[in-house]
Amino acid sequence: MTNSHYVNRRVLRINVGFLLAEGVGYQRELELDYPRVQLGDDLELDNLRGTVRLSRNSRGILVQADLETTVIMECSRCLTPTLVPVPLEIEELFTYPPLDDAAYSVEETGFLDLAPLLREEAILAMPMGVLCRPDCLGLCSECGQNLNEGPCNCEPDDIDPRFAILRDHLDDEETNTHHE
Ligand SMILES: [Zn+2]
Numbered sequence: 735m736t737n738s739h740y741v742n743r744r745v746l747r748i749n750v751g752f753l754l755a756e757g758v759g760y761q762r763e764l765e766l767d768y769p770r771v772q773l774g775d776d777l778e779l780d781n782l783r784g785t786v787r788l789s790r791n792s793r794g795i796l797v798q799a800d801l802e803t804t805v806i807m808e809c810s811r812c813l814t815p816t817l818v819p820v821p822l823e824i825e826e827l828f829t830y831p832p833l834d835d836a837a838y839s840v841e842e843t844g845f846l847d848l849a850p851l852l853r854e855e856a857i858l859a860m861p862m863g864v865l866c867r868p869d870c871l872g873l874c875s876e877c878g879q880n881l882n883e884g885p886c887n888c889e890p891d892d893i894d895p896r897f898a899i900l901r902d903h904l905d906d907e908e909t910n911t912h913h914e
């Protein structure tokens with residue numbers, strides 16, 4: 735990324751070698767505060783903030799995170815890019831030594847990469863239907879104008895083509911009934 739506001743996702747790779755060396759029960763808290771982290775081509779987290787607690791247990795490192803971030807999603811009615819707050823409450827074990835069948839593992843080198851976990855959790859936490867505002871008027875189905883910016887010039891009695899098909903269908907049925 736050439737944009738200087740982006741923080742390289744490698745900041746989410748944390749050296750936990752010191753925790754692995756300590757006994758079970760040892761823990762460490764980290765504060766995250768990043769303006770923008772790109773997690774893959776299709777997802778960026780803005781203002782990623784909060785606390786990550788890393789605890790050494792007998793199976794590896796338990797990650798407990800209480801984070802908040804915002805993502806940009808399209809309004810489902812008018813397609814305007816909309817900031818959406820996404821809270822991330824995470825509890826996940828990173829096994830150590832690494833296990834092939836574990837969802838997440840600490841790398842042999844002692845690094846723990848939070849990026850894939852945060853990506854997965856953020857995608858799960860993103861709402862399905864986002865509105866830019868509760869009373870978004872959406873786009874005109876005829877001309878595509880964003881009706882939040884004002885009415886378009888389409889005739890007010892224009893009927894959505896999907897309803898027009900239904901109406902014609904009903905007309906046919908009525909006609910048939912009359913013929914019987
Ligand atoms: Zn909208």
Ligand SMILES: [Zn+2]
Binds near residue numbers: 874875876877879888
């Ligand atoms: Zn229109």
